[in-house]
Amino acid sequence: MDKLEVNIVELLEYLQDIIESAPKVPITGKSMVDKKEFNEVIDQIINYLPDQFKKAQWVMNEKDRILGDAQKEYETVKKETVKMMKHNVENHDIVKEAKIRGAEILALAQRDAKAIRIGSREYSNEILSELDKELEDKKSKLIQLMQKSFEVVAKEIDENMSNASITIKENIAELRNM
Structure with a gap:
């Protein structure tokens, strides 16, 4: 054992003696x-410690600070890398080509949708025109039927009224002869 170790051991033993010989606080048992x-x-004791212990303590203290700085640097580099990768992906030829192809597909879909709208309008117009023509035909037939029915009814009414008129005239003539 060298002198440095002896001095540190003696000082630690002295601290132990101070604690053991210190007066006790009643009830708590503390010194x-x-x-x-x-x-x-x-x-x-600190002054007797070799410089390596002091350096080790400094390294331990610096460790947390260095790790914190490294973590911050990592996050910054990570964000920049993600940003750069997004930029590279967006500017890549495949992405540009995909965007162009997407625009072409969209234009084609819009053109097809317009053609479908026009076709459906034409189809609807054709159906409605046929329906209109059919309604006109049915209306004409209905009017003709109503006219025939009206003529028949009017003829019957005329005959009935004529018969009633004849009966009334006969009754008048009979009354005059009485």
Whole structure:
């Protein structure tokens, strides 16, 4: 054991003696120590520690900061990479060609839709025209039937009225002869 290790061990044993010989607080069982004396011993221990321990402590402290910085850098690079990849994909020839082909398909679909609309209008117009013609025919036939029926009814009414008139004239003549 070298002198450095002996001094550190002696100081740690001294701290242990301070704690063991310190007065106890009633009920709690805790010890009261002289804070100033305790801190002075700790400072002496720190001063005896070799520089490698101090450097190791500094490295440990810096580790978290370095990891944090690395994580931030990673996120930034990741975002930039995703952005760059999106840009490259959008500007790639296949994507451009797909956009052109998509526009062509859309134009073709719009043209087909227009043709279908025109065809359906023409079909509807044809059907409605046939329906109109059929209604006109039915109307003419109905009017002719109604005219014939009206003529028959009018003829019957005329005959009935004529017969009634003849009967009335006969009755008048009979009354005059009485």
